[in-house]
Amino acid sequence: MLKSHSCGDLSNAHIGSQVTLAGWIHRRRDHGGLAFIDLRDSTGIVQVVFDPQHTRGPEELTHSLRNEYVVQVVGDVVARPAGTENPKIPTGAIEVSVTKVEVLNDCPTPPFYINEDVEVDENLTLKYRYLYLRRPSVHSNMVLRHRMVKGIRDFLDRERFLEIETPILIKSTPEGARDYLVPSRVNPGKFYALPQSPQQLKQILMVAGMERYFQIARCFRDEDLRADRQPEFTQLDLEMSFADEEDILDLIERMMVELMSVLRPDAKFSQPFPRLHYADAMSMYGTDKPDLRYGLTISDIGDIAGQTSFGIFHSALESGGVVRGICVPGCAGYSKHQLSDLINRATAAGARGLVTLSVVDADNFEDGIKSVLAKHVGFDQMRSLLARFEAQDGDLILIVADTEQTTCKVLDILRREMAGRLHMADSNIFSYAFVLGFPLLDWNHEAKRWDSMHHPFTAPRADDVTLLDSDPARVRGRHYDLVCNGHELGSGSVRIHQRQLQQTVFSLLGYSDSAIEERFGYFLQAIEYGAPPHAGIALGIDRMAMLFGGQESIREVIAFPKNQNAVDLMLDSPSAVDSAQLDELNLSLKRQLIDRT
């Protein structure tokens, strides 16, 4: 090794010993004669001192050192002179008095600061990823992620889970997300698909008697990107035989609690994790992944709205819709401009409109309530309305009258928007919750068929199996989600383990018998051979690391992420390939693409 010690490891215990360090120049403070340099390696930062009386070699060399040069220094660890200790850094009690320095490599002026956490154009952080990752704060995200994954492995190992790899080149199944396809050279005209998740393989591992499987699995979905979505991402995928809902939820809760104690001992969370029924989540928060760090819950005022003379309410209710709203504290003073901004957000999200009601003085309905609603609502109705929202003077009530689906969506957006403006989400709180009671199926209006809410392998509740034929909408699935602070961290279910039931569900989803055989024949055959009852879950590793690290995007916890157009700016991928490569794969590009590339 070119170094005997690491920068961050040095302490009082090393005083008096000679050390050789190697690292990057983090910052320099050059006094002309005497010069200080903060030397950084992956363990931390230590101050090294160049004193012309002690340091050998040409003095010009000392003063020619620049940020991010890679240097090796030999020196003595000494206590800092009294009064010059730096309590701000862990190694601040000591310093290294340099006797010899060698430049191992120089470095051009970096395109952005490495020694400061100034936000910088994300393009640059992606293109020069190796420099961005040098930032101590970003480096610490990688350390945190490593410790998290290690914690998961240690925990599951103690719980007698086996880590088993499954193939990356698998079979395309057009349902669900779009697949990434890989052409086969050996089998012309045929394609592998990259796994959207190892779902079927892990269930087959249960059939294979592994009983407890997990994998830190890379998954691929060719869909549009978001702050918390990349085309390739990592899941903690696990499956457990002879288990039901409670076993999985208990396991996951214990694991998350353990991770919290290791990674975020400072943070607050409730235990046991609250459980939320899907229907309640939708009616109270408008979403199945609510941020529970703040209230702003949705109230239904359909009964009151029906008594008013407000036409919009009546038409919404008559066409089977709902009238619901949220009460935002302290925003009654919103200007016309601010209110119209909120209305724009509501209409942009698909609502036909948004009724705002500024509660200036709740005791004075004449001019204490500012709203288009005022003249359509009687005294009693206004009183019950304010009571329903528990409105105080100074509050702003936002009401949407629309289909249930649109109302939920819009109020969810407004709820998060207002909570953000009012800084209601405490970053030191982790509001975990399990969401249960999802319907098994979801009616797809466009395709006019049933879709799986989760996936087709989710077991229906035993009491609801008979409804599969008569009333599929009412069938409840044995599906559960783990949510935290408005993010879906994971999703799982008790699986179907009997061929007949699995086949019934496939049929219900609109697959013909021949399609079932072609796509899932191997799978149905597998579960026929004594599949044990089993259940599992998959948790988003990137999202977990993002939350633990207090980041707002998973790109901050992924070493080499892609931008919103799924482009890797460092590698410049995807890229065109040589026509010889295409030939070998028996592929050709469409004419218009050839012209463009």
Place this chain on the structure above:
RNA sequence: GGCCCCAUGGUGUAGCGGUCUAACAUGCCACCCUGUCACGGUGGAGAUCGGGGGUUCGAAUCCCCCUGGGGUCGCCA
């Protein structure tokens, strides 16, 4: 595909129709400086304001189009 936001020296920002031959901080270069730690001091180089078109006597500033980026809805079994 829709909607919203952004684009000014290397980096981060200011600028709100003329006073912009574009300001500030930091970084960079040179010189000075032996106890700093976001070291300090003096001097200097560095952007024609993402690209194109338009409005105007006059555009970094207003409008349109394009490009790039971010957020989001759709999409994500």
